[in-house]
Amino acid sequence: MEILVCVKRVPDTAENEFELNSAGNDLDRDDLVYSVNEWDNYAVEEAIQIVDKVGGSVTVITVGDDESEEVLRREMAMGANNGILLSDDAFEGSDGKGIATILKTEIEKGKYDLILSGAQADEGAGQVGGMVAAMLDYPYASLVNKIEVKEGKIIVGREIEGGNQEMNEMQLPCVLSIQTGINEPRYVGIRGIRKVASVDIPVKGPGDLGLDAAIVGKAGAKTRRVDYFVPDTGEGAEMLEGATGEIIEKLIEKLKAKGGL
Amino acid sequence: MTSIIGPASFKLFGIFPAAILSFIIPVVGIGIFAYIMARRIAPLVRSNPDNRFDHIGKRVQNLIFVWLGQMRQPRYMLAGVLHISIFAGFLILSIRSSSLVIIGLSDGFVLPGFGGFLGNIYNFIKDYAATIVLVACIIASIRRGIFKPKRYAVPEKYGKDHTSEAVFVLGIIATLMISESLFEASQLAYEFQHTGAEHFLAPLSLVWIFRAILSSVPQNFLQGLHIFTYFVHDLTFFFFLCFLPLGKHFHVITSIFNVFFMRVKKGKIKPVMYGVSDDKLDDLESFGVKKLEDFTWKHMLDFYSCADCGRCSDQCPANAVGRPLSPRFITIKARDLMFKNYPLSGEIYKSSLLVQDIYTEDEIWSCTTCGACEEECPLGIEYIDKIVDLRRGMVDEGMVPQSLQKPLKALEKRGNPYGKMEKKRADWAKDKEFKASWRIKDLARDKADVLYFVDSITSYDDNIQNIARRTSIILKKADIDFGILGKLEKDSGNEVLRFGEEMLYQDLKEQNTDAIKATGVKQIVTADPHAYNALKNDYDGLPPVKHISQVVARKIKSGELDLKPCRNPEKVYVYHDPCYLGRHNGVYEEPRQAMDAIEGLTRVELEKSRDRSFCCGGGGLMLFYEPEEDTRMGVLRVNMAAEAGATVIVTACPFCLVNIQDAIKVAGKEGQIEALDFTELIEQHLY
Numbered sequence: 011m012e013i014l015v016c017v018k019r020v021p022d023t024a025e026n027e028f029e030l031n032s033a034g035n036d037l038d039r040d041d042l043v044y045s046v047n048e049w050d051n052y053a054v055e056e057a058i059q060i061v062d063k064v065g066g067s068v069t070v071i072t073v074g075d076d077e078s079e080e081v082l083r084r085e086m087a088m089g090a091n092n093g094i095l096l097s098d099d100a101f102e103g104s105d106g107k108g109i110a111t112i113l114k115t116e117i118e119k120g121k122y123d124l125i126l127s128g129a130q131a132d133e134g135a136g137q138v139g140g141m142v143a144a145m146l147d148y149p150y151a152s153l154v155n156k157i158e159v160k161e162g163k164i165i166v167g168r169e170i171e172g173g174n175q176e177m178n179e180m181q182l183p184c185v186l187s188i189q190t191g192i193n194e195p196r197y198v199g200i201r202g203i204r205k206v207a208s209v210d211i212p213v214k215g216p217g218d219l220g221l222d223a224a225i226v227g228k229a230g231a232k233t234r235r236v237d238y239f240v241p242d243t244g245e246g247a248e249m250l251e252g253a254t255g256e257i258i259e260k261l262i263e264k265l266k267a268k269g270g271l
Numbered sequence: 272m273t274s275i276i277g278p279a280s281f282k283l284f285g286i287f288p289a290a291i292l293s294f295i296i297p298v299v300g301i302g303i304f305a306y307i308m309a310r311r312i313a314p315l316v317r318s319n320p321d322n323r324f325d326h327i328g329k330r331v332q333n334l335i336f337v338w339l340g341q342m343r344q345p346r347y348m349l350a351g352v353l354h355i356s357i358f359a360g361f362l363i364l365s366i367r368s369s370s371l372v373i374i375g376l377s378d379g380f381v382l383p384g385f386g387g388f389l390g391n392i393y394n395f396i397k398d399y400a401a402t403i404v405l406v407a408c409i410i411a412s413i414r415r416g417i418f419k420p421k422r423y424a425v426p427e428k429y430g431k432d433h434t435s436e437a438v439f440v441l442g443i444i445a446t447l448m449i450s451e452s453l454f455e456a457s458q459l460a461y462e463f464q465h466t467g468a469e470h471f472l473a474p475l476s477l478v479w480i481f482r483a484i485l486s487s488v489p490q491n492f493l494q495g496l497h498i499f500t501y502f503v504h505d506l507t508f509f510f511f512l513c514f515l516p517l518g519k520h521f522h523v524i525t526s527i528f529n530v531f532f533m534r535v536k537k538g539k540i541k542p543v544m545y546g547v548s549d550d551k552l553d554d555l556e557s558f559g560v561k562k563l564e565d566f567t568w569k570h571m572l573d574f575y576s577c578a579d580c581g582r583c584s585d586q587c588p589a590n591a592v593g594r595p596l597s598p599r600f601i602t603i604k605a606r607d608l609m610f611k612n613y614p615l616s617g618e619i620y621k622s623s624l625l626v627q628d629i630y631t632e633d634e635i636w637s638c639t640t641c642g643a644c645e646e647e648c649p650l651g652i653e654y655i656d657k658i659v660d661l662r663r664g665m666v667d668e669g670m671v672p673q674s675l676q677k678p679l680k681a682l683e684k685r686g687n688p689y690g691k692m693e694k695k696r697a698d699w700a701k702d703k704e705f706k707a708s709w710r711i712k713d714l715a716r717d718k719a720d721v722l723y724f725v726d727s728i729t730s731y732d733d734n735i736q737n738i739a740r741r742t743s744i745i746l747k748k749a750d751i752d753f754g755i756l757g758k759l760e761k762d763s764g765n766e767v768l769r770f771g772e773e774m775l776y777q778d779l780k781e782q783n784t785d786a787i788k789a790t791g792v793k794q795i796v797t798a799d800p801h802a803y804n805a806l807k808n809d810y811d812g813l814p815p816v817k818h819i820s821q822v823v824a825r826k827i828k829s830g831e832l833d834l835k836p837c838r839n840p841e842k843v844y845v846y847h848d849p850c851y852l853g854r855h856n857g858v859y860e861e862p863r864q865a866m867d868a869i870e871g872l873t874r875v876e877l878e879k880s881r882d883r884s885f886c887c888g889g890g891g892l893m894l895f896y897e898p899e900e901d902t903r904m905g906v907l908r909v910n911m912a913a914e915a916g917a918t919v920i921v922t923a924c925p926f927c928l929v930n931i932q933d934a935i936k937v938a939g940k941e942g943q944i945e946a947l948d949f950t951e952l953i954e955q956h957l958y
Binding site: 022024025026027041043045088089194195196197198199200201202204253254255 | 552553558666667668669670671672673675676677679680681683684685690691692694733734772773774775778
């Protein structure tokens with residue numbers, strides 16, 4: 011089975027302390043560390059496990075700047091066979107639809123049975139997977155937490171609000187967005203990354219894709235971020251401050267006072 | 272006939288020379304033994320290299336104390352004394368047994384030098400030796416067969432009980448002792464009946480008793496008994512020799528080698544591959560131990576040498592709290608696999624991934640590398656290096672639990688397991704109250720004689736940052752000119768190395784080494800035993816490293832630090848030895864000396880202290896690991912302290928402090944017992 015996994019490089023929520031930039035329309039990005047979006051990591055692990063079982067190959071793809079190559083290498087160190095970096099100045103400032111358009115153009119050039127993405131990204135809107143499916147006219151399932159491969163089709167499990175589980179049979183090719191917890195992604199150490207350090211990763215721009223640069227990037231974006239802020243503390247909400255121990259003590263006191271304990 | 276006929280001249284059924292048997296038995300016995308040994312050596316030939324021919328002086332010393340002196344045996348008193356009796360008896364009787372083999376071919380053979388006075392003394396000693404060995408065997412059999420001490424039990428998941436093998440071998444040894452004594456006694460009784468000559472014999476020894484019993488037995492019987500017991504002894508001896516390499520009694524043969532080659536440097540982890548330098552690691556195709564043959568020959572020798580005594584697991588804190596790890600079975604399972612894959616005849620089987628085949632992932636991650644097992648093993652069997660090698664293999668295969676992946680990635684990106692910003696590493700020094708009185712030099716800008724290496728937990732953990740401030744105050748008051756690396760400091764990597772992420776450790780080591788060397792300091796001080804261990808033992812080419820307790824003890828001795836009388840004389844203090852300060856680095860006395868320098872401080876000792884200290888739960892990455900366990904190690908430790916009558920547990924390690932503080936809460940002992948870091952105790956008592 012030929013599987014394509016769309017991944018994204020994001021600031022790591024576990025390893026950063028986020029502050030807004032002076033303009034107030036984005037994070038202060040100096041001093042941030044980046045990694046592959048957590049959901050995407052599960053998608054790649056799932057793809058590798060499927061290929062281990064039924065054969066085929068895994069390709070990881072991302073739309074981003076030069077530095078995005080780092081996350082492709084990490085996923086290749088995990089076991090993905092190929093990487094494709096879609097990168098060009100013209101892609102900068104793309105909205106969700108723009109990203110989906112870029113991805114779709116490259117996906118059409120290959121012959122993939124299964125396309126995976128993360129259910130959402132740390133700083134994303136959870137929209138690209140669905141859009142790619144629509145653009146390709148492929149069936150789509152979101153928030154997938156189980157995949158079983160059958161002949162020519164797959165059984166896909168989805169977690170439903172309230173802890174229920176739904177199972178669907180889907181025809182291939184299709185697009186799935188993967189939920190965390192579907193598997194336990196394997197560890198990638200520095201050694202693994204060094205092993206794939208010299209593997210060639212093709213970089214493609216609008217020319218290589220045969221894509222009209224005007225419909226993507228800032229120019230083609232029909233959605234534009236106008237503000238970015240930490241919401242004001244509302245009525246009834248109270249932030250407890252101090253060392254962890256003090257916060258816990260204060261919380262217990264409050265819960266006791268209100269009869270919660 | 273005036274004297275009894277020896278086996279060399281005796282004719283069986285009047286015609287068949289017994290000497291032929293005396294010749295065939297040793298030849299066949301030694302032949303089979305040589306064949307078995309050749310098969311047993313086969314896996315060692317295919318194993319990885321190991322450098323065990325260094326530090327010869329220390330190795331000879333180990334041979335004298337650990338092997339010949341059996342120094343570790345009395346740590347378990349009854350079993351130890353029994354073993355020393357049997358071991359010493361074996362050594363003494365080995366001379367007798369060798370000459371007995373030749374007596375079968377030449378009557379009355381005496382080893383050169385054993386004819387006269389020396390021979391008499393030897394006979395006197397060996398008669399008692401045989402007697403003591405027999406008594407020891409009887410007591411040991413009763414102990415193993417009837418009382419069944421708990422530590423020999425084999426949990427169901429690890430296979431069948433080993434008692435029958437143990438008792439069988441005790442039976443063989445007893446047979447050797449009895450037959451040897453009867454062989455001699457029958458001859459002496461015969462001679463006595465004939466000549467009335469009574470040899471002096473060790474009173475109450477086996478031979479003495481047997482001679483008394485046989486003194487009026489018919490001569491025919493004595494002659495038969497003499498020959499019969501000779502061949503019983505001969506056959507049993509060679510059967511035993513060939514039986515040894517088939518089970519846990521292989522240690523009778525391998526122990527001398529195993530002890531000679533045992534670990535001589537504590538606190539240091541073996542390289543990924545002996546003979547491959549750090550900068551060539553990238554060229555290695557595979558890392559660590561994945562299959563049986565990835566172990567080094569010494570580690571395989573360890574598997575062969577295990578006597579199944581269960582002391583390692585009896586001391587193992589992971590085993591005590593019900594984690595799925597028992598060091599004894601790390602060895603036994605590997606030994607059984609060696610026996611299975613390298614059978615005595617036929618084809619050698621290919622081994623598969625050990626973690627899956629005989630071990631589980633949780634089993635290998637459960638070890639805190641506290642070293643209690645290695646400290647105890649009378650045979651010098653190692654565990655830490657094997658666990659680390661197995662983890663290296665697991666890391667290489669991507670088999671790392673999610674709970675450890677996050678801190679490892681944070682270490683890679685930020686140089687600390689919490690994922691905190693590098694620039695906040697020295698924020699502990701910005702505490703308002705502290706900052707008002709003290710200024711800490713940053714060695715990126717300033718110069719100082721001494722580097723204070725803070726390490727991650729003390730730099731970032733709100734609760735533990737106090738250790739950094741108190742250590743600094745102590746150093747200031749001791750007039751030591753010191754500074755810190757600030758944001759240039761990375762995690763020491765003590766646990767990164769021990770959790771098998773070698774390349775990440777190499778990276779951290781390189782960054783720290785460069786940063787430290789650039790400062791030009793002449794000494795390093797730390798309050799974190801894990802950092803102390805890594806910098807002192809695992810890193811190369813750094814200035815000397817001291818733990819804060821060593822600095823304090825020295826400064827008290829020289830009079831440069833003076834301590835006030837105890838602020839809380841009503842409290843009872845107990846010192847908990849951190850594994851990486853005590854067992855791995857032998858720093859036992861300095862923290863105690865410093866505490867005892869506080870006038871009026873009442874200090875008690877834990878039963879498990881010094882080199883038998885009980886791990887609090889492990890440090891570094893172990894804080895992130897989520898083990899399967901029935902209880903916490905810390906809880907057991909707190910209970911031990913309570914039993915010792917202590918109200919304050921003093922420790923000298925930030926991880927111990929975290930673990931013990933948590934454990935006090937879990938054990939429900941808040942208000943009865945408290946945890947205190949060594950630096951806090953000392954700083955409180957400084958003028």
